[in-house]
Amino acid sequence: MEEPSIQLAYALDTFYFLMSGALVMWMAAGFAMLEAGLVRAKNTAEILTKNVALFAISCIMYMLIGYGIMYPAGGNGVIPEISWSFMFMDASADNAVDAVLASDGDIYYAGLSDFFFQVVFVATAMSIVSGAVAERMKLWAFLLFAVVMTGFIYPVQGYWKWGGGFLDGLNFQDFAGSGVVHLAGASAALAGVILLGARKGKYGKDGSINAIPGANLPLATLGTFILWLGWFGFNGGSQLVVSNISDANAVAGIFVNTNMSASGGLVFALITARLLFGKADLTMALNGALAGLVAITAEPLTPTPLAATLIGGVGGVIVVFAIVTLDKLRIDDPVGAISVHGVVGMWGLMAVPITNADAGFGAQAIGLVTILAWVFITSFIVWLLIKLIMGIRVSEEEEYEGVDVGECGLEAYPEFMGARGST
Numbered sequence: 161m162e163e164p165s166i167q168l169a170y171a172l173d174t175f176y177f178l179m180s181g182a183l184v185m186w187m188a189a190g191f192a193m194l195e196a197g198l199v200r201a202k203n204t205a206e207i208l209t210k211n212v213a214l215f216a217i218s219c220i221m222y223m224l225i226g227y228g229i230m231y232p233a234g235g236n237g238v239i240p241e242i243s244w245s246f247m248f249m250d251a252s253a254d255n256a257v258d259a260v261l262a263s264d265g266d267i268y269y270a271g272l273s274d275f276f277f278q279v280v281f282v283a284t285a286m287s288i289v290s291g292a293v294a295e296r297m298k299l300w301a302f303l304l305f306a307v308v309m310t311g312f313i314y315p316v317q318g319y320w321k322w323g324g325g326f327l328d329g330l331n332f333q334d335f336a337g338s339g340v341v342h343l344a345g346a347s348a349a350l351a352g353v354i355l356l357g358a359r360k361g362k363y364g365k366d367g368s369i370n371a372i373p374g375a376n377l378p379l380a381t382l383g384t385f386i387l388w389l390g391w392f393g394f395n396g397g398s399q400l401v402v403s404n405i406s407d408a409n410a411v412a413g414i415f416v417n418t419n420m421s422a423s424g425g426l427v428f429a430l431i432t433a434r435l436l437f438g439k440a441d442l443t444m445a446l447n448g449a450l451a452g453l454v455a456i457t458a459e460p461l462t463p464t465p466l467a468a469t470l471i472g473g474v475g476g477v478i479v480v481f482a483i484v485t486l487d488k489l490r491i492d493d494p495v496g497a498i499s500v501h502g503v504v505g506m507w508g509l510m511a512v513p514i515t516n517a518d519a520g521f522g523a524q525a526i527g528l529v530t531i532l533a534w535v536f537i538t539s540f541i542v543w544l545l546i547k548l549i550m551g552i553r554v555s556e557e558e559e560y561e562g563v564d565v566g567e568c569g570l571e572a573y574p575e576f577m578g579a580r581g582s583t
Contacts, residue, residue, distance in 0.1 A: 169403040170269065177273040180397025183390045184280040188215045190386030191287040195294060196572075197380025198443070198495045202562025203295045204375065204572035210290045210299065214306045218283035221311035223247050226282060227275055229315035230323045237326035240319045246275065268401055277397055281341050282310050284394070288345030291495035293352045296359050296559050299567040301552040305542055309348055313538045317344060317531050332527035333519040336398035338458035338508030339531045346502025347535035349493070355543045356552055358492035360559055369487050372494070375573075377442055384446040391418055391453045395460045414460045418453065421460075421472030425452020428476035436480065447483065447496045448476035451504040458508040463515040471511050475504040506532075 192211035196204050224247060232240035249272070286306050293302065320327040321340050334340050362370055374380060395418045401407040429448020433441040452472025456463070463471060482499035493499065509528050513519040546552055553559075558566035565571060 172403045173401050174269040174273045176402045177269045177277050177397060177400065180393035181273070181277040181280050183393025184277070184284065184397065185215075185390075187280075187284055187387050187390030187394065188212075188287060190383045190388075190390055191284075191290065192383070193379050193386060194383030194446070195291040195495055197376040197378070197383060198291070198374035199294050200372065200562070201375040201573050202564055202571070205564040205568045205570055206299060207290065207294050208572070209568055210302055211287060213303055214286045214290060214310075215283045217303060217306045218286050218310040219279050221307055222279045222282045222315070223275075225311045226315040227278065229312065230278070230318040232319065232323060235319065235323075235325065237324075237329060238320070240316070240323065240325070281337060281394075282314055285314050285341045285345035285348075286310055288342065288497050288501045289349040289352060292346075292349035292493045292497040293356055294494045295563065296553055297352070297356055298550070298552055298554055299563070301546050301550060304546055304550075305348075305352070305539075308542050309539065313348065313535055313542070314344055317534050320530065321527065327527050327530060330523045330526060331518070331520065332523045333512045333516060334458050334509060334527065335460060336395045336457045338454055338505045339527055342454050342457065342501040343505035343509070343528065343531050344535045346498045346500075346505060347532050348539040350491070350498050350502065351536050351540040352543050352552070353491055353493060353498070355540070355547055358490060359494070360556065362492050363490050374443070374494075380443070380446060384449055388419075388422055388449060388453065391422070391457075395457055399461070410461055416465055417460045417463055417468035418456055420465045420469040421452040421456035421475070422449045423452065424469035424472035425449050425455065425476035425479070428473035429480050430476075432477050432480045436484070443496070444480050444483070447479050447500050450500045451475040451479035454501055454504045455508040455511065458505075459512040459516050459519070467515055471508075471514075474511075475507055478507055479504050 188211060192208055195207045195211065199207050225242070227246050228243040229240050231243070233243040233245075234241035286309055289305070289309070290302070318340055319325045321332060321334055322328070332339075359372060362372060364370060392415050396411050396414045399407055399411050399414060402411050426445050426449040429451065430440060430445040432448075433439070433444040452475050455471050455475030456468055460468070479496070479499050482503040483493075483496045486493060486499060491498070506528055509524050510521065512524055513521050543552060554563055554566055562571070
């Protein structure tokens with residue numbers, strides 16, 4: 161029997177880990193609400209179906225194979241030696257706790273809590289893809305890609321950093337996943353968007369860019385607040401431990417820096433949009449807050465609150481210009497996911513050495529390029545195979561009518577859809 165103090169620390173850290181994971185799971189609701197608010201009414205039910213289904217698929221695939229790839233029994237730093245034992249673990253047995261141990265032998269938390277925390281990160285990465293390909297991708301093509309993304313593509317690059325692979329050996333720093341989660345999700349999204357093409361009417365033959373407003377900005381705003389809340393678990397939980405003074409102080413600092421970076425991102429994005437467009441653009445403000453959150457995720461511990469605000473602020477400026485630039489390149493991303501999670505994810509990674517003396521710009525650049533290249537190339541191949549086998553885009557008629565009817569056989573707002581295809 162362990163000492164009471166060790167048992168208490170074990171219970172506290174396990175509980176903290178699980179509650180942090182629950183907060184990150186709630187981010188799935190944030191993504192669902194954000195995306196449902198930023199697509200047109202006729203596509204709402206389908207985007208909600210994607211979000212709830214991808215979460216379930218992520219959990220199953222990560223249990224079956226992803227966790228064993230990302231945290232393997234061994235490996236050479238590039239290719240993991242896959243462990244298959246996790247899915248057969250008996251959580252009720254005393255010897256099956258599979259506790260995670262510190263180097264000095266102290267018990268941190270239950271191993272099953274580690275799986276729960278990691279699996280909700282996988283779902284977050286996949287959620288990023290959902291919004292970027294919205295309004296014109298086949299539902300089952302998307303879900304098939306989710307199987308491969310969460311079971312293989314994501315875990316491999318996760319192993320390279322968080323599973324003790326070669327990126328970790330190079331001292332690549334990514335505290336909570338600006339690269340491993342957010343850049344990875346955006347890279348997969350970019351590959352899909354390139355093969356998918358833009359929504360009908362988004363870009364004119366004369367080079368014009370036509371705005372396609374979302375149906376429910378209150379819902380998008382609610383989604384952003386939910387994501388903001390969930391991010392405290394995303395970054396705070398990544399400290400892993402809270403049962404001693406040092407780690408408790410670290411968690412407090414992470415919470416403050418996460419909040420300040422989001423605030424800086426929102427305000428700077430709002431100001432940038434006002435200077436560029438002459439209006440206070442709500443969607444840019446919302447994406448600015450998310451950009452601030454993505455930017456600080458790579459290193460939320462070492463900055464001062466002022467530095468965190470500025471790191472987020474730079475992310476807020478970047479995201480506005482990134483969204484405008486992608487539109488000029490005719491890359492149609494209805495929710496701005498590639499800009500928020502990809503472009504700003506890169507900034508977050510490269511900003512780490514500014515406040516963390518143990519990090520280097522060279523290692524950060526190697527990690528950035530590695531994640532981007534791996535996820536983009538593998539995702540492009542998978543998307544292409546799906547396109548050749550079953551197609552990835554709905555018909556022009558289905559797109560006009562709305563994918564709710566074509567893919568789901570129902571509408572999210574049936575009493576308001578008097579003239580289908582007009583919204």
